[in-house]
Amino acid sequence: MSFFNTQIKFASDIVAANISIIVILVAAVIYISLAKKWKVIWSLIRTMDHRKIGILYIAWGFIFFLRAGLDAMLMRTQLAFPNFHFWVFQGDKYDQVMTTHGTLMIFFVAMPFLIGLMNIAVPLQIGARDIAFPFFNSLSMWLFVIGGLLINMSFVMGGAPSTGWTSYVPLAVGKDIVGNGTAFYDMGVQVSGIGTIMTSINMITTILKHRAPGMGFMKIPLFTWSALITSILILFAFPVLSAALLILLFDNQFGTQIFSGEHGNPVLWQHLFWAFGHPEVYIVILPAFGVFSQVISTFASKRIFGYSSMVLSMLAIGFLSFMVWIHHMFTVGLGAFANVVFAITSMLIAVPTGIKIFNWLFTIRGGSVRFTTAMLYSLAFIPSFVIGGVTGVMQAVVPADYQYHDSYFVVAHLHYVMVGGTVFGAFSGFYYWWPKMFGYLLNDKIGKWQAWTFIIGFHMTFLPMHLSGLQGMPRRTFTYLPEDGLFEFNFISTMGAYLMAFSVLLFIWNVFYSYQKKERWGVADPWDGRTMDWAVPSPSSHIRWPYLPVVRDLENLWYAKEHGDGTLPFSQKEEKRIVVEKPTIIPLLLSGGFFTISFGLIFAVPLITVAGFMGTLLLMAWRSITYERSIDLYTSAQLEEAIRREEE
Amino acid sequence: MKKIVGIWGSCLLLLSGCSAIQNMDVLNPAGSQAAEQYSLIKLSMYIMLIVMVTVVVLFVRFVHKYRARPGFTPEKHQENRNKKLELTWTILPFVLLLILAVPMVKSVFGEEKQDNTGAMKVKVTASEYWWKFEYPEEGIVTSQELHLPKGKRVVIELHSKDVIHSFWVPQLGGKQDLIPGRTNKMALTPEKVGTYQGKCGEFCGAGHSFMRFLVKVDSQQDYQQWVNQMKKENTSSKLSAQESEGQNVFKNNCLSCHATSGVASANQGKEGPNLAGFGDRERVAGFMPNTEKNVLKWLKDPKKVKPGTEMPKAKGLSKDDYAALSAYLKALEK
């Protein structure tokens, strides 16, 4: 079949994918209709509430997590035996699945999970009524969704990107592209990247400008600190990617040859990509650090150890992360001097990271550790992440890295930090903040089963990969020869991957199970919390705090518990102009505009692109003109009255 | 608690598996560069083991000792900062890193300063998905199997024809990328006679998994003999009837891309891999054992065997033609 000049072949895998897409959509429509949830959906997609936007981030991230996880299962099955032929997943089909897995997991799973948690927790922790610009918050979220959908669609629309999440040129602009793979990658990541930059601006502004009275910089909870530093990293790293993707788009679709061709410079792409890519690694790990700091301190019932060195080490990590990117390029041949300098800066990052590890350990010392599921994930993180960290330092040793580079050793390392750090952090955060998101707790018993299977499966999958790397298995290969001596390692990995998949299914079951039971519904402070996020009702309401809480301590709620009855004191200041934005569909429509632009660029139909631009600009103008009508203004007294009315 | 046991178990497994691990390619060097890299890997592993053990011991102790349980009361005085401790774990890592960084810097600059006069030269050109090896000093060309003499430093010049590849022989030394429009150099000094696996270390598309080669390290004498043989023009006088039939098929279908002589001048303008001495090679298509069955499988549908390969399917060949072609290829011996 020809679709806008792109050939789509209906092979068995494409047919299966199409059928499952249709089945899932139809099932969703039927479920929503039967449960009479269309109204809920309609209000959800127009919402301006930071909590609901955070939930949407996480929900969409989870959908992409399932897709990327399915990809991982397909890959692990194909790699279970030497010279194996599983279905169609050899050659460029494997490459498509591998690329989709990497791209989705990093840009559309790790990031939304963490940004979702930031959306939910940061305003509550700092005593803000909402994110600084709720409209842009919603728009950012929809742009991320659109980007993720583009990447997901590509598989059934002529071919997914197949050149790795790093999309190295000239591979990514040459004859090796399947369908419009590179264009899908380019626009998908570009569109969501725009959203991510907007989120970072929003988050920084919120934290800088909307802290409750009394909250100086050294009274900001660590999760919010991590959100702030991450957002700063995003702000300076993502635009580099935007520029690189813009050039890639031109090389790929408009015939320029900056990265490729006879006269181009393929190494420039690597520089730009990793100048973004390395900060990106810390963008997805720092918020997880923040989650661990909150969770460990809460469940060890103890104030975090070495708060100021925690903040300083995060700042140091953020700063250093911009000066290490060449360590991804040691084998490019940039010369001994460049390699050595970047090797040393890379090693230096181990110091602040080590400080954090020891601070967490000493937070536990002298406390009283409660083993909830959230805590289990945070505790499992410590040794897992240390393994990932030390292999990272090992790779900074340049001559040794000539051996590790692009082998399974690297695959093991990056999964140890990304899963052992980011995904553990995300799950920990879900279990921790679930009551604040939905008002009920996730079942702890199922949760513990889920955590244990996930942790064991994780080590089973990725520990052997170190060894297959040392045995000489290059990454991104779809098979190996019987005489390579790689079968045992790969087989164990595959079994571990299945165990992790089982664990993810357990999580889904836990969500449904706990939703039916609604354990401890509406309890504001189920964990004996220490920060202000546990001082508001569960789930948190959109309009709150007619008079802002006064911050007296880093652990403001704990301070109130120790020095009183546990209620926060409120400011007396009567505010005259409190803005609450009304729900609107415009962010979703705007993201539709971006989708149209991308679609036109991907399939090289200029008319659609132009239409998309016009639509987007008109919607922006429309929003600007109707702005005054789309907000409600309150004074403090009016807001108090409105909250009372809502409660009745 | 179970978890801690699990982690310790896996650590012990790792240590007890050391004997098996010692046979792993990267940890079993056969060349001086790989040996030096191995020594750095060992050093870094030891240092990192210290870190691991420290963290795990503290972790187990704290989690065990301070677990909430009936009758347990947490300490009254809760310590939230401790300058001495914090300074310790800031300074100690610096010391450990210094121990690691100094030999690394030495090694990197040492390799850079190595004297290359008198070293042998080999020019490697990577294409999707095969390797061409040129010996400019000898005027010969081969593909897929790199022959090197033992104990001699070899300077390898790396080129790429299409996308980025990476030249990796784990037992002889680490990777170096081959980048279009750029010339990289690396050196190998094989110390042991043997056959070593070579791989493409940078993702290069559908056939990346099968972009492999072999490095045959021979004694000086055997190597010289191989060179001399490669320099001879192939003669077709000794061919059997079927083989000369195959030669005709080859001339009509394959010769435009493949040369059967190892002499450099005969390889001018040939886009495909050189086939001189194909009958002696261990592998066909870079990864399958060189048997008649595999040769036929490869010739009949190259793209099915090796995804993404440039090699086309020959048109209109009969079963006999294929058999003859395979026999002829087998007859290409030194």
Add this chain to the structure above:
Amino acid sequence: MGVESNVENSTETLLEYSSPRKTAMFLFICAEAVIFGSLFATYFVMLHHLGDGPGPKEFFKFKEMILPTILLLSSSLTWYLAEKTLHVREKGKTLFFIGLTALLALGFLSLEMIEFLKNIGDGYTLGRSPFISSYYLLVGLHGCHVLFGILWMALLLVHVKTKGSTVANHGRFVSFSIYWHFVDSVWVFIFLLLYALGQFL
């Protein structure tokens, strides 16, 4: 619940309203600066990738770019006047200066288009050489920013015309003036680093 006109238009509310906007806009400019920085870096790398195309000395016509530079830079000044007059609530003057700024920007853009067309006429098309491609990307992206600024000003004209000097309009002016001064200063860099420096490379 109040509507905009009922709310006191005091300095305090003005500040409270525009301060986060200023911060956000400043952060946005940081991101933009990184994008342009990356493209400048690309341009300088591409100075060594001329292919069979011309070098900077041959390619850039310095003198022809002086007039557009003057137009764009003076638009910063007229914008400053537009902002000033908004503060003293002289609606007519504000409208006039927004229009003038937009006109100057439009003049700049047309001259740039002429330059592009001339280049293409000379055979220096987008894909001629990596060097020329990087020039088009950098200058083209800046041009897009100018175009977006013009559309934005058209919108501001509507806002000022219909609403006058409200809190929200002050916020809008704060945002736009940061944007516009940034777009101007990027051009200064382009003019100096591409056109002027190109004469000596």
